[in-house]
Amino acid sequence: MNLHRLTVVASLALLLPWRATPQISLVDDLQRAVIIPAPARRVVSLAPSITETLFAIGAGGQVVGVTDYCTFPPEAKTKTSVGGIVNPSMEAIVAAKPDLIVVSMEGNVRDDFARLQELGVPVFVTNPRTLEGIHKSIADLGALTGRIDSSATVVQMMRTREDSVVTHARARMKKGVLLFVSLQPLIVVGGRTYLNELLGLAGAVNLAADAPSTYPTISREAVLADMPDVLLFMSDVVASPENLLKLYPEWRTLEAVQSNHIFFLDADIVSRPGPRAVDALESLYRTIHMGHQ
Numbered sequence: 001m002n003l004h005r006l007t008v009v010a011s012l013a014l015l016l017p018w019r020a021t022p023q024i025s026l027v028d029d030l031q032r033a034v035i036i037p038a039p040a041r042r043v044v045s046l047a048p049s050i051t052e053t054l055f056a057i058g059a060g061g062q063v064v065g066v067t068d069y070c071t072f073p074p075e076a077k078t079k080t081s082v083g084g085i086v087n088p089s090m091e092a093i094v095a096a097k098p099d100l101i102v103v104s105m106e107g108n109v110r111d112d113f114a115r116l117q118e119l120g121v122p123v124f125v126t127n128p129r130t131l132e133g134i135h136k137s138i139a140d141l142g143a144l145t146g147r148i149d150s151s152a153t154v155v156q157m158m159r160t161r162e163d164s165v166v167t168h169a170r171a172r173m174k175k176g177v178l179l180f181v182s183l184q185p186l187i188v189v190g191g192r193t194y195l196n197e198l199l200g201l202a203g204a205v206n207l208a209a210d211a212p213s214t215y216p217t218i219s220r221e222a223v224l225a226d227m228p229d230v231l232l233f234m235s236d237v238v239a240s241p242e243n244l245l246k247l248y249p250e251w252r253t254l255e256a257v258q259s260n261h262i263f264f265l266d267a268d269i270v271s272r273p274g275p276r277a278v279d280a281l282e283s284l285y286r287t288i289h290m291g292h293q
Contacts, residue, residue: 026140029127030105036122039146040100044082044093047104049274050126051076053138054102056154056275059145065096072268072276090115100144102126106273128273129194131162131201131281138275158278162201165278165285169203172289175229177204179265181215183237183247186223190216194273202284204230220248230288231256234267263287 025035044065045051051070054063060075065082082092093101098121103113105127116123124144126137135155142151177199179189189195190211199206207226208216231244231254238244241262244251251257265287270280 024143026124026143028125028140029133029137030125032125034122034124036100036144040098040122040144042096042098042100043145044096044098044101045070046082046088046102047085047106048072048268049272050102050104050141051079052272052274052276053141054145057138057142057145057147057151059141059147062145064098065093087112090119094119100124102141102144129192130197131158131194131277134194134273134275134277135159137273154275158275161278162281165281166201169201169285169289172203174203174205175288176207176226177230177232177288178207178223178226178228179232179234180237181234181271183233183244185217186220187215187217190214194277195270198270198277198281198284202281202288204284204288220250223248223251224254228254228256229259230261230263232284232287233262233264234271235264236267238264261291263291 023035023037024039025033028034041062042064043054043059043062045054045063046067048067048070051063051066052072054060055073055076063076063079066076066079067085067088068081068083069085070076070079080092080096082096083089093116101116101119101121101123103116103123103125105113105125113123124140126140128134128137135158138151138155142148179195179199181187181189188208189199189206190213191206191209193214196206196209207228208218233244241257244262245257256262265283269276269283
């Protein structure tokens with residue numbers, strides 16, 4: 001599926017009226033009541049998924065600050081950088097004169113969160129861990145920026161595409177999968193994560209779903225014991241099957257390796273819980289069942 005589809009939605013969203021509303025009060029993902037007097041016109045985004053969402057709902061023009069890692073859509077790179085996800089520059093944030101700061105506790109640290117609260121600017125926390133959580137995050141950001149209609153359009157488009165994947169996946173035989181986010185040490189996606197949900201919806205059985213932690217460390221022997229049908233790797237973890245097998249030559253006996261079912265996923269798409277989560281779901285389905293992305 002075209003990865004720029006949601007950018008097109010953003011362009012269409014710009015044609016929708018900016019909805020003026022009275023005071024806005026929302027409960028964020030830390031269960032805090034966040035109140036702003038009117039839709040935010042100057043927003044600092046401190047996570048790539050938040051930036052992607054703001055652009056997807058047509059609020060890109062209201063973004064006045066982003067992190068160094070906010071690279072999609074391309075227009076995001078034209079915005080003023082306020083530093084990294086961890087330890088952003090408070091001086092740069094103040095200079096941007098925001099009327100709203102949006103953070104994700106998945107990447108932003110609590111010390112930074114405490115410092116942000118001292119700036120006297122409303123801080124909204126969005127930390128989705130499921131597709132429904134992503135839908136809610138999009139709707140929340142739509143309400144906060146006066147983009148209610150366009151955010152609803154984005155969510156509806158996502159639901160339609162998600163339902164299509166689920167329907168097709170139900171007709172396929174489930175495959176045992178391990179999704180690696182690190183090779184040294186070996187760390188895989190466990191349960192209680194939105195990536196685990198995506199794997200299930202795409203017609204896979206996550207062989208690490210019952211691990212006690214969200215991203216468990218496993219042994220090289222455990223991989224052999226699990227006998228996965230498919231091995232998935234984030235693109236920033238390893239470059240090729242050859243490099244993988246230099247590290248773990250005993251994995252050559254795995255069915256996934258012998259069948260050449262080793263695939264590499266675009267980390268920027270798969271790991272960001274934002275509007276492109278549906279692109280990640282479609283990519284996972286095609287990769288797991290058809291061997292291409």
